[in-house]
Amino acid sequence: MANIGVLIETDSTGVKIANYGVMTAAQGEGHQIIAFVMGIAATACTEILGRYGATQVIELSSQGENLAKSPDLQAGLIIDAVKEYHIDFLFGLCSSKGKDIMARVAAQTGAPLAQDCLSVDVAARTVVKPFFSGRTTATLQLNGSLVLCTIRPNAIEEKEAPVTAGAAVFSSARSNDGRLVIKEVKKNPSGRVDxxxxxxxxxxxxxxxxxxxxxxxxxxxxxxxxxxxxxxxxxxxxxxxxxxxxxxxxxxxxxxxxxxxxxxxxxxxxxxxxxxxxxxxxxxxxxxxxxxxxxxxxxxxxxxxxxxxxxxxxxx
Ligand SMILES: Cc1cc2nc3c(=O)[nH]c(=O)nc-3n(C[C@H](O)[C@H](O)[C@H](O)COP(=O)(O)OP(=O)(O)OC[C@H]3O[C@@H](n4cnc5c(N)ncnc54)[C@H](O)[C@@H]3O)c2cc1C
Structure with a gap:
């Protein structure tokens, strides 16, 4: 049995569809799935994330600090939440945002990180990921009390595993250290998904x-x-x-x-x-x-x- 945290990405429409495969990767006998959201109320996501097995949806809140502008603050909050909820595995989406945040979490915690995974075996603590432009794949063993991985969007077929999810807010006394501040985000002018x-x-x-x-x-x-x-x-x-x-x-x-x-x-x-x-x-x-x-x-x-x-x- 493992406590699996999933970093959920959202956009103006709510939870991005690409998260469902990541949630599916976390499902398994006796696993507790805790979904972490930012910039959206946990209560707005319980129905959809419960459908994919989340028993809890936790909104990470920064007590007045502008979370969206600071990836380091986001990573810090995630690290605090990981401790609070005794997370063994933290999964995320292998998107530009997911890769960036996970790298920051790995750097600050020293936890092993595998990016762009195609599958995960939680019991064996292994992941499969491609190398050499997809010509070959390797199975990696990740050892540590906390293991981090990002999963390639759409690599895992989504599967529902409905449970009733609770909602809560988690905040910690972190502040933006100002080392890196996002000044502007330019949206894709076509409005289409990346x-x-x-x-x-x-x-x-x-x-x-x-x-x-x-x-x-x-x-x-x-x-x-x-x-x-x-x-x-x-x-x-x-x-x-x-x-x-x-x-x-x-x-x-x-x-x-x-x-x-x-x-x-x-x-x-x-x-x-x-x-x-x-x-x-x-x-x-x-x-x-x-x-x-x-x-x-x-x-x-x-x-x-x-x-x-x-x-x-x-x-x-
Ligand atoms: C180190 C390196 C990295 C590279 N990285 C990438 C990469 O990331 N991505 C990438 O795409 N390429 C990459 N390339 C380039 C790659 O080798 C090819 O040159 C490129 O993918 C070919 O692009 P294409 O298929 O659009 O054009 P072409 O090879 O010119 O093919 C065009 C095709 O369209 C067909 N066609 C022509 N007219 C029509 C029509 N009216 N209707 C229907 N079919 C038509 C032709 O029959 C032809 O098969 C890389 C190359 C190198 C050396």
Whole structure:
């Protein structure tokens, strides 16, 4: 039996869907799951987090200090809460925020940390994580009274394990030491979810030809509630921002559905998306290498196929 803390990430809509896989990783016979939230009332999250097994939802509060501006203060509060609730394992999302906070917690506590895990075995205290751009995975043993890990979004299939969750507020007498203050956060202007957390990604490559043409993919993604990704060539040519790049030198994604539009299927691109559950390729060259690596292939011009797909999906 273990006390497992889960750092929950929220946005303007509440608890991010990507947390559900992390909650699922924490489930297990006799485990107590304590979900920690910041910047949102615990009571607003008990229903949804209880559905995934949280017995308690704890709001971390900083007694008047602006938590959002100080990652160090956030990490300090988490460390105090970990002690208070006798946490053995602390799980988080492998997002830019999750990675940053967990690294701070690890630095301050000396606890072992594994980032970007694909699975966790709490009883064995092991995690599986990818190396060398996903060419290989390793099982790591994490020893310590507190073990930290972040889990790749969508790597673990979400599973409900409903319980009734209680809600409480935890605060400690920490203050912002001022060493690092977040001055401004620029939101993604598209309003779409970040590709690293998206369940559905429509990605475009070189043949898109311009930033304007990427809107074809944007419309399709909006119909499905997904995000838009890009190959490195499309980014280098200025058609898309680097935040959209998937691959070895871009982001690693693990969506349920990945639609590759006009991508040749390079190893460097695949390094970033090969854990996608279903890969659909649209390419006008029937011999394109991507057709060897996808689940479904559509041979055709993306400028015809994608709008037709968007129209068909909109009708559903
Ligand atoms: C060290 C290193 C790191 C790299 N990192 C990355 C990375 O992180 N991410 C990444 O993506 N790449 C990366 N690359 C680049 C990678 O090797 C490829 O060059 C790149 O992925 C190819 O991009 P693409 O598929 O968009 O273009 P292309 O290889 O030019 O492929 C375009 C495809 O579109 C098809 N096509 C053309 N017109 C149409 C149409 N109208 N409709 C449908 N299909 C059409 C063509 O048949 C072709 O298969 C890296 C390379 C190196 C050396």
């Amino acid at each position: 590709i690293s957390e998206a369940n559905i990604i429509i990605t475009g490559g070189r043949p898109l030809g311009s930033a304007d043409n990427f809107q074809i993919l944007g419309k399709c993604a909006d119909t499905l509630g997904g995000a838009v990704g890009a190959s490195r060539v499309a980014v280098d040519l200025g058609y898309a921002s680097h935040s959209m790049q998937v691959g070895q030198t871009g982001k690693t994604v693990s969506p349920r559905l990945y639609v590759a539009c006009g991508l040749s299927g390079s190893v460097q691109h695949f390094a970033g998306m090969k854990t996608a559950k279903v890969i659909v390729a649209i390419n006008n060259d029937k011999d394109a290498p991507i057709f060897q690596k996808c689940d479904y292939g559509i041979i055709g011009d993306l400028f015809e196929v994608v709008p037709a797909l968007t129209e068909a999906l909109a009708k559903r």
